[in-house]
Amino acid sequence: MPHRFPALLAAPPAAKGRLLLVNARVFDGERLLPEAHGRLLIEDGVIIDVGSDDLSPSEGALVLDVGGRTVMPGLINCHVHVWPRLPTPLRGEEPMLEGTAAHFIQDGLRETLRMGVTTLRDVGSQEGQAQEARQAMRRGAFRGPRLLTCAKIISSTAPGGRFYGTMYREADGPDDIRRAVREQIRWGADFVKVMATGARSNELEDPEPTQFTDAEFAALVDEAHRLGYKVCAHAEGHDGVAAAIRHGMDTIEHGMYLNQREDLLEKMVQGGQFLVPTLTGYYFMAGLGEDVVDPADGVPAPQMGAMLVELARHNLEEGTKTMRMAQAAGVKVALGSDGHTEPKGTAFELVRMVHHGLSSTEALTAATKTAAEALGLAAELGTVERGKLADLLVVDGDPAVDPALLTRRERIWLVLQLGAPVAGQALEQEVGRLFEAKASEEAL
Ligand SMILES: [Zn+2]
Structure with a gap:
């Protein structure tokens, strides 16, 4: 029996019946298919055929002409923090109420889906907020991306525990760590996230030493893998990255200094x-x-202290170099932005990956096929091929030529979730036309 991802259990209902997309250019997750007028047949939310005009005719299918636009897998972001972007009231204005945050999380998720992002991996948020949003989506309150979460991040007792609210579960010693892993699964985690090293985002943590001993790492990985869950490692310095690799953790987040360690x-x-x-x-x-x-061209408006800003600039240089070297070495690179639920965050990360040296196609693959593999969802998501779930994006233009298209809301023509049209310019235009038609009718 396949692994039970809470994110998959919480999926919205699939569209019923058959949908045939015609006149499509198809980016399948790896390359643009040769057909200039491709067809794609979806049944009950699953892709059942991809091909050219000679694709077998499908009786009873709703036919949608996408007008030569690009059909591609919905974007996947492997590193986000489901976090509300809360406005800061001015002095004297009513302070934000606690529950208001959830509405802003919803807004971020809806708009993220609107930008063609159909799957997010939450790698740390405030207690319960990602699970609550997921439950609300499952029960039909709103549409957003599929949401995988780690629940809380497992960290050793460390300064970060004082910086990030309820985001960490501090654990020390192998037994406590096993318990911490089990707690996250109890709370609906899809995978386990561990701080292999400290974080560069707070002034008290040193990103160099490992946060845990070998015995502690071994217990964490054993417990997670034994139960069928992947391990996602926050790892900065060499020792932490080396430990994460040695212990068989599945994804290495950041790893910005890896360019100095070809052996790793x-x-x-x-x-x-x-x-x-x-x-x-x-x-x-x-x-x-x-x-x-x-970094040299930027107009800085840092919100952090000088030391951390300096470090971030250094890390951007190191991290981009590492990305290029990793791609060249054949390491599987998956897209993750490390932002909050910012609707355009995924597209900006993709554009940055290209700006710093990947080809557009490599970056698109990192955001689709490879991202799905990193999440353990390659059988369900990430490519346009027979048997995959129809989480799709129809873009006005060719993102392999101009990836910045994906940052433009008006170019996100249609987003399909399990074959159901859930967002996009086309839907909004349709409604707009309706209102226009009514207005002109009344004018007669
Ligand atoms: Zn992060």
């Missing part, structure tokens, strides 16, 4: 481990906002 990159290739480069996180910490620039 080689081990990742052999072990099939994934690198999630998280360039957007460095941009944010360096105060580079949403611009796609080299």
